[in-house]
Amino acid sequence: MACDNRRMPVPLKNDTFLRACLRQSTDYTPLWLMRQAGRYLPEYRATRAKAGSFMGLATNTDYATEVTLQPLERYPLDAAILFSDILTVPDAMGLGLTFAQGEGPKFAQVVRDEAAVAKLAVPDMDRLRYVFDAVTSIRRALDGRVPLIGFSGSPWTLACYMVEGGGSDDYRQVKTLAYSRPDLMHRILAVNADAVAAYLNAQIDAGAQAVMIFDSWGGVLADGAFQQFSLDYTRRVLAGVKKEHEGVRIPRIVFTKGGGLWLEEMAGLDCDALGVDWTVNLGRARALVGHSKALQGNLDPNVLFAGPAQIEAEVRRTLESFGRPHAGAGTGPTHVFNLGHGISQHTPPESVTALVEAVHSHSRRLRA
């Protein structure tokens, strides 16, 4: 029966990641990598070639399952993350998402005026069925090896692409709208927030064991504008996303790239963990937010272009900047190792071997 694994969950063989997200002690520091199922893996490129396009890959349950599991076959990572894109929600709103070869995402429709904003609505979640089917299929394929993370872009990050129509290096269109017509921007963000909450809840219902909000472009906002256009709507998403499913806690992670200056304010979010990029000092971040949140991050992905000795040294430095994590019963400061951004497509796969080995072995020593 297709969906039965939701009713008869397989016990997790490795719950290190979930425990660390919930600030419980673990024997070592768990790790996973943003974009761990991606172009740096030859097996990913082979599946992608079969699928024909990025969206062809993401919308096909079998392919999405296959690529999600690929990095776990190579490396003893502590979590899987759904293979999908942060922009599926605006695509489901009818904006027409495509990925041209070698370029970033593009939307067929841009949202820049009153008429376009008026048309926006929380999409029927049935239009995202392919995502929930992938979650259920991946969960079954994982068979309890490691937990599965679901995700979405943040309301602000979705808005950046919806208004710009694609990537940007100055965010001129979206900021022009925010500064000149804040009423329209707030309307976009409210729709996005409600859509993202419904979307994450449906991923949880389908089997996601943790969820992460990628506020990839929160860091481009000015102080003041960040709180108003990004943080407030991340808060609105969190207010709508379930904290547990069938009696099991579902950790909620928020990652604002470039958000290091606002960590004290982010510490007030009702989530379990905060992702931080490489500009942040983990020790300082722990002092600011450590008593309320786990921290996730934050190696510069470019470290993976150096040799194994340098990778090991940088891993050690990162683990030590966080310091000794919580040990024993109850909760306390914990660290989930990750990169500070998605892994580069140019990364040599053997660098990841060195990284995973260094994180696991050195973090055990750190606890000894």
Next chain:
Amino acid sequence: MACDNRRMPVPLKNDTFLRACLRQSTDYTPLWLMRQAGRYLPEYRATRAKAGSFMGLATNTDYATEVTLQPLERYPLDAAILFSDILTVPDAMGLGLTFAQGEGPKFAQVVRDEAAVAKLAVPDMDRLRYVFDAVTSIRRALDGRVPLIGFSGSPWTLACYMVEGGGSDDYRQVKTLAYSRPDLMHRILAVNADAVAAYLNAQIDAGAQAVMIFDSWGGVLADGAFQQFSLDYTRRVLAGVKKEHEGVRIPRIVFTKGGGLWLEEMAGLDCDALGVDWTVNLGRARALVGHSKALQGNLDPNVLFAGPAQIEAEVRRTLESFGRPHAGAGTGPTHVFNLGHGISQHTPPESVTALVEAVHSHSRRLRA
């Protein structure tokens, strides 16, 4: 006689900018704009068309003088900044700087291996004579209206372009070198630092009344790497740059874009003012560094795409986030208004009119 104005300086009619840099009281908050002589001005585009290319413009004394003064004809700005590029120093090292139409800077030679690094040396300052001639000519043309700011890229920012060969969105090459061959990176940075110090001193000798180090890409570095590869070499530049010229103080400004997380460490630099981008809260920054440095910044350039009422509101918010500046004798916290990055080429010139008027009038009211 061509260079006599260095020996017989015209008294400044408006020294508000210099006073604020030195933490002395002023009647209002002075302002200038990064890239104020630039493509958003039709008169700039006309001169640029005559010059044929960006470097044709920058290397011609008359054109460089003309475009430097253009924004001052339109707006009552409180400082002029030399029209030039942050990359003139590596060009003088023989790397071959060009600007293709609509693209960023490109170097003919990249510096990525031992052999290329070994060839680097502080260039003969005679190869930068066109810059010093422009400084002297602009100073004469200004005739004491406002002070003239000289500048250079920081050692790390120069290294980014020298290693990448141009702009980058991931800084993969320069970071790969930094992580895998720190010895080579330190050698590049040491040469750059000594070259930048000599270059700024020569600008001061030619007539620059303040100097600014643009660490445009310091913010892409990881915590730890920033201190090692950017901050240490900015410190080395400052150690080599004169603090006064013919008995007159020469304020030294350091701007690390994306450097807000390291302000406490930057407060230890031997300079007079720190530039900050729009992600920084000026009140918080003042609390961290206010007793040792003036602050310069930090409006998001995209505010200038909104209408005059919104521009005025954002200006007021920015001035008020800094708070009341020092008044009376002696020194204390001061603010130089600026954008948090260069003005966009798409900016409507009338937005700058609204900006300047709002800064001058509201900052007077703030002192009342």
